[in-house]
Amino acid sequence: MRKPYIAGNWKMNMTPSAGAAFAKELAKALEGVDTKVMIAPPFVTIPAVLEAVKGSNIIVAAQNMNDHLSGAYTGEVSPAMLKDLGVTNVILGHSERRAIYGETDEFINKKVLLALSESMDIDLCVGETLEEREAGKLEEVLTRQVSVGLSGVSAEQMSHITIAYEPVWAIGTGKTATPEDADDAHAFIRSLVEKLYTKGVAEELIIQYGGSVKASNVKSLMSKKHIDGALVGGASLSVEQFLPIVTFDK
Numbered sequence: 001m002r003k004p005y006i007a008g009n010w011k012m013n014m015t016p017s018a019g020a021a022f023a024k025e026l027a028k029a030l031e032g033v034d035t036k037v038m039i040a041p042p043f044v045t046i047p048a049v050l051e052a053v054k055g056s057n058i059i060v061a062a063q064n065m066n067d068h069l070s071g072a073y074t075g076e077v078s079p080a081m082l083k084d085l086g087v088t089n090v091i092l093g094h095s096e097r098r099a100i101y102g103e104t105d106e107f108i109n110k111k112v113l114l115a116l117s118e119s120m121d122i123d124l125c126v127g128e129t130l131e132e133r134e135a136g137k138l139e140e141v142l143t144r145q146v147s148v149g150l151s152g153v154s155a156e157q158m159s160h161i162t163i164a165y166e167p168v169w170a171i172g173t174g175k176t177a178t179p180e181d182a183d184d185a186h187a188f189i190r191s192l193v194e195k196l197y198t199k200g201v202a203e204e205l206i207i208q209y210g211g212s213v214k215a216s217n218v219k220s221l222m223s224k225k226h227i228d229g230a231l232v233g234g235a236s237l238s239v240e241q242f243l244p245i246v247t248f249d250k
């Protein structure tokens with residue numbers, strides 16, 4: 001039985017003081033709610049948010065990390081630093097990192113392996129562009145992103161991996177994949193993971209959908225067999241919008 005897992009990626013939003021106020025309000029609103037919830041603030045906002053969610057079940061993640069533990073990498077943040085702060089989770093391979101900062105599958109894989117060696121849990125993002133989908137390359141793209149992204153990850157380590165399927169054309173655009181299209185992509189990812197690992201690993205894997213998730217569409221998405229959670233961008237920036245997404249079935 002896969003437990004619903006809802007995550008909020010704040011992207012480059014929320015100052016430390018705004019993030020702390022938000023996190024405090026969210027933690028209070030989520031008292032007694034059993035759904036697994038993660039929020040990913042910008043690096044500088046993380047300490048204030050960690051302090052604000054103390055005593056709650058909210059997981060705090062980083063949105064990215066460097067592929068080294070330390071060294072001459074000006075402006076970068078290492079997983080060792082995140083770990084020292086008490087951060088247990090990291091988002092890797094977000095489409096904005098791939099498209100804007102040129103992150104390749106091989107580079108993302110290097111970070112996946114480093115994060116695992118630092119005992120962190122990972123949200124690995126995959127998804128096709130509109131051009132790729134229209135060119136009939138959906139399966140080819142997902143196969144490459146999943147198999148290269150997870151290269152060298154053992155079956156045992158897969159319990160630390162969540163995959164977020166985010167069709168690039170649905171991110172921040174208001175366009176959501178239909179629940180059926182999203183479920184087909186999730187089913188394909190699960191079948192890939194079964195081929196790479198075992199049926200057991202594939203059945204346990206949490207696959208989140210991301211791309212214009214909001215209170216009005218979360219229930220129909222989550223009703224699908226292979227959709228186990230959501231990675232929410234825009235609608236994770238206010239408690240008013242995020243809370244009904246987290247409590248969609250309550």
Ligand SMILES: O=C[C@H](O)COP(=O)(O)O
Pocket residue numbers: 009094166170171172173174210211212213231232233234235
């Ligand atoms: O990480 C989150 C995704 O990029 C989705 O963003 P969005 O909900 O604003 O479309």
